[in-house]
Amino acid sequence: MPASIPRYLAQTAQRLPDKVAIVSRERSITFGELQAQAQATALCLREMGLQPGDRVGICMEKTIDQVLAILGVLHANAVVVPILPRLKAPNIRHIIENSGMAAMVTDADRLGEVSDFAGITRLITGHGEVSNDWPNLPYLRRFTQPRNIFDRIGNDNAAIIYSSGSTGRPKGILISHRNLAEGADIVAEYLGTREDDRIGCMLSFNFDYGMNQIWQTIRQGCTLVLHELALPNDLFAMMAKERITALPVMPVFITKMFDRRLKVNTAAFDFSALRYVCSTGGRLSDDMISDLRGAFPQAQVYSMFGLTEAFRATYLPPDKLASHPQSVGRSIPDCQVMVLDENGDECPPHVVGELVQRGATVTKGYWNDPENTAKTFRTHPRFPGETLVFSGDRVYRDENDFIYFVARADDMIKTKGFRVSPTEVEIEVVRHPEVVEAVAFAVPNISVGEDVACAYTTVSGKPLPEAVFRQFLKGGLPSHMVPALLLHFDGFPILGNAGKLDRKAIKQAALERLAATPPAA
Template identity: 25%
Template sequence: MMSHRAALSFINWSYACFQVQSTDRVSNHAPLHFDLSIFDIFTTIKAGATVILVPPNLSAFAINLADFIEKERISIWYSVPLVLTQLVLRGHLQRHQFHHLRCVLFAGEVFTIKYLRQLMSQIPHAKYYNLYGPTETNVCTYYQLEEIPPEAVDVIPIGKACANTEVLVLNDRGEIADFDEEGELCVRGPSLMTGYWGMPEQTQAVIVPYPKQPSLSMYRTGDRVKQALDGHYFYLGRRDSLIKSRGYRIELGEIETVIGHHPKVEEVAVIPIAHEHTGNEIKAVVVRQAGSQLNERDLLPYCAKHLPKYMIPSIEFQSALPKTSTGKVDRTLLRQQHINSNFNGIKYIPISDN
C-alpha cells in the first residue's frame, strides 16, 4: 500500500535531483502498474514537462525504439536495464546523435557492465544514474556514474540514500553493520509503504522497529548489501539467492556476473534446483550473442577459470529468457520450466563432484 504522501515524497526528490524542467520530454516506458511510472508521469507533471508515451510494441524492435527516442527528442529516459541492453545490441545507435537525451535513468535489475560501458561510449554526453529501491520504498538510493574503467567487471554501486530517506545495514547478529560488512539493507523515511494489503503477518515480518529509535519503524528489504568506506552501498544479492550446495554458501548473483561478462553471452540467469543429496544444484540458463556458436565446451572452462569449483553451474542454452510484465527476468517461471523439462527430455548437465 503506497500512500499519496509516499509517492509525493519520491516525486519531490526526483524532481530536484534530476532538475526536471518544463522543456524536458520524459519517456513513459514502464507499465502503469510498475512503480517506475510514478516518475514518468507525476515528476514530469510537477515540472510542467511533456510525457512521451512509448508504444509497447517498440520494445520488441530495438532499432525502432532508437528511432523513436531520436524522433520524439526525448531528454530523460527511465527503464529497466534490459531495454537499454537491447538498444546497445540491436538499436544501431550510431545512426543517431541523440542530442536531446541528457539523462538516462535505470532501475529494477543489475545492469551488466559490458553493455553499460558500450551505452555510455555511444551516448557520452548524457548523465547516467543507477536507481535502487524495491516497490515497498520506491527509489531509496541512487548513484551517478562517471567513466567505467575498461578493466571493471564488478557491479556498479547502488550509491547513497536519497535526500529524504535513511538506509542502514543490519548484520546477521541484528546489529548495525560496520563498513565493508555484509548485511541486510533496511530503509526508513516518508516514501515507505504503509504495508501489504490484507496481509498483516507479512507486513509485521518486514516493518520492524528502528534500532536507533524503537518508536519508529523501518522496512527490511531482504537485499544483501555492504557499505564501502566512501559511503556508497553495493548490492550483493537477495537473501533468497544465497543458497547452500554441497555445504557451501553460494551467491547466485556472483555466478551471473562472471558468466554475463563473457563476450559471447547476451543474457544469463542462474537458478537453484532442489536436490535431495546436495541441497541445491546450480543451473545457468544462457542466451548467446546473435551469431555466436558458444557452447558448453567453451563456457565451462571459462567458468572454471573465474569461479571456485563448487560454484561452477550446469549450462543450458535458450533463445530467450522469460520476462515479467515489468521487463525483469521471470526467475519463478524459469525454475518451473526446468522442473517441467525434467519430464520432457531437455538436456541437463549435472555438476561433477570432481
C-alpha cells in the same frame, strides 16, 4: 495542503494549461485537458457508486487512456490496483479477491482476458460498463476550470502494487498519496528533471518505477512520450524525432536496444537532446555502460536500486559510475539506508548485513497481511515512533558509504524487471503429469538480472523433451516466469529426518552442472 498527485496536477494545469503533457503515437493531451478528463473520470467512478478507499483495478494497454484511468481513480480518492495484462488467471483472481476490488477498468482489447472475472468484480470499459467512448462523454464538457472535486489527505491510500511473495501468491504493497508525491519530488531532485524535459517512456505503468514517470511529469510540468520497445530502430527513431531528453530504462531494455545481432547503427540518429539515462532493476554490466556511453556520449548515466516496499533506496551519481561500478550507490534524498546486523546495530564497513530503510518513501505495509507486515515493517530503538523497512536484502557498505548488494535473503528471483517467486514457478512445473518434484532458483545473467532456472525429477526417471515441456509451462506462466534453464535430476536429496528437500544442495548441484556444460555453439 496535502502532498498528493491530484494536488500537483491541479497546480501544473493552472500554470501550464496548454502545454502538452503526454504524447502517445499520434495523440497528445495538454495538462489542462489531463486535469479536466481525470476529474471527469473521477465523477464517472463516483456516479457508478464507487466510494473513497474502494480498490479499483486497472488492466489496460499503455496509452493516454490508461494514464487517465490511474489519475481518475486517484482524483476520486479511490485506490489504484495495477494489473499486468499477461498475468495468468489464478493470480488475477487472487489480486481481485485479496484486494477486495470494487471494479476493474479495462480496454476493449483486454476485455476478453478479464471477462471471466465479471462475477467477482465490476468490469468498466472506457467510461462505461458497456461503451468505449472514453474521450467523448458529456462529463468532459462540464469543466471550464480545473478544480479539486474530492478531498483527500496525504496519508490516504493511493495504490496497492502486487509483487510475488514467498508464499507463491502476489502480495500487495500499500502506498499512500504522500509516498507517491514525495517519491516524485525525490527522484526529480537527484535526476534534475526539468520543465523542458521530454521523457521517453518504455516502462509499464503496472509497477512503481513506470508510474513514477507519470508523477515526475505532473510534478515538473515536463512531457511524457509513450513508446513500446519492439525494435531498437523504432525506439531510436522516436528518440530523435521527439527530442527525448530523459530515458528511464532497465537492464533488459539495454540488452534489447544494443542487440548485436540487429547491427543497429546508432550514429545515424541525432541524440544530442538526451541529458540523462537512468536504470534500475539490476546491475549495469560493463558492456551496458559502454553501449550507453557509446550511443549517448553527452548523457549522464544514473544507476538506481530499490524495493517496492520503499520505492527507491539508493542511486549512484554518474561521476561515480566508473570508480564504483559494482555499487548500488548511496541513500536517496530524505531517506536513510542502513546496514544492520541481527542485533539491530550498524555493521562496520565491508561486513554484510541487512538493508534497512527509513524516510519519506517507506510504504504502509502489506495489504490484508498483518503477519508479513509485522516481519518487514518494524520499529527500531534509535527511531522511536517510526516504522522502518527491514528488506531482507543482504548488503555491505564501504568506507565512503557506498552500498554493495550481495543477495536476497528470501531467494526471490529478479528477472527482466520482475520479482519472481520460486514457489509460483514450482507449482506450475509440478502440474505436468510426469514431474514429481521441482526446485526453482536464480542463475546470474547480467543481460536480464537473473535467469529463472528449475531442477526437476520425473516419474520415468528420464528428462522431458525440452521444447514440449517449455510449451506446457507457457500455458500456465507469464513469459518472464517460464524457466530459461530446465535441468532433470534422477532424484533430490532431503534434509535430515524432516523429509524436506535440501534446496541448497540441489541448487549447488545444478549450478555445478551448468558450469561444467560447454556453451552452445
